[in-house]
Amino acid sequence: MPISSEHARTWISRWDRQQETYVPHREERFTVLLDALEAACGRPDPLVLDLGCGPGSLAVRVLDRIPAATVVAVDADPLLLGLADAAHHDRPGLRFVEADLGRSVWGADLALSGPVDAAVSTTALHWLPEPELRVAYGELAGLLRPGGVLLNGDDLGVDDAAPGIAELERNLLRRAAGPRGESLDDWRQWWGGVTEDPALAELVARRGAGPAAGHRGAESARLSAHERALRAAGFAEVGTLWQHGGNRLVCAITGASMV
Template sequence: MLDLGCGPGSLAVRVLDRILAATVVAVDADPLLLGLARAAHRDRAGLRLVEADLGRPGWGADLALRETVGAAVSTTALHWLPEPQLRVAYGELAGLLRPGGILLNGDDLSVADFAPGLAELERHLQHWAAGPRGESLDDWRAWWDGVTEDPALAELVARCGDGPAAAHRDAESAQLSAHERALRAAGFAEVGTLWQHGGNRLVCAITGARVV
């Protein structure tokens, strides 16, 4: 299994907790986030961490896989890729998955470009569901600002320059339609939403033969 944009490894280790026989190759381009993952999970059986840029053609070769992959997962990561790079990421992934392999991507994706009324209702639903607790949660940029102030992480922060928050500003693929277009262009046979709460969606794509 692949974990795309794995960050500090939170999703990867949860997968390993649930699927004991799994092997997870966790991929990210950010040396700081991978540094946190290695510090927290360096001895975790079944986990391999790889630094690779998902928006660069040929990133699949960096993984040094010995066989095709059954599944790929991601959460709140792939929307950071601009649509041209998103197409590269999904195109490369399609070549790594075996027939019937699946991608499960959990992310906040909007339908405002083709269903603005629904998008507005989703925003109201999320605000209502979060309540006062949701108002205090850090977003990615606030989290990154906090990390840069930690002296213990200074060396890794220096490797990141201005950091992902600056590098991706105003370049996100935050529309559901962008992901659907990129997945279909990559040759995935089926694309759809398996689960949704407001704008938070679990998008599934199946390549090749249908899973039964």
């Protein structure tokens, strides 16, 4: 039985609320990311990839900000993609694709119409082990146009380079997070709920048989891992555009600079 749009939106709303408890400045980070995306693309109709799109929270925000954009949203999790497609299947300019970013030549699965102007991601790429992160960034570098940009919002630590600063960053995050409301899901509760929902049983079964079932934690949650992988992929510039503690918006530009 198809999932209704209303049912999917209910689960996505619960997803967003539980994410906000882990990323207290999530909406601020979205705003900064979209500001940077608009400036970097420099055109009204960019082609944008959303990497590790989950249920589409960032993808729809891109289209809200840039209505003429084409957004190809990519994830390996059929359950999250199923919710996204059910909720947003009628949204012009938005397409969801199931692909494993840790597998080489995943770009061939996307059926792109041309070079990509920008890629975005939020709280997703830290799931990839560093060898797979290098694959993902290497493939992305070949899809972006010269001067194309990656904007990655994630919680990335500096424990390996500056453990004292890393602890202060975690302290800032704890202060910003505050207490969790009793009515809010945490990560385990949200996943427990969707797993037990009969309407999602087919998607749950598909998820259990695919690569998404193997996610166990933050595999590459250090900033240095992303910087190394981006440099190895050939990105010409890598830096942090915004941060609050360890909550960062990392930017990388490939090929010719924008300026």
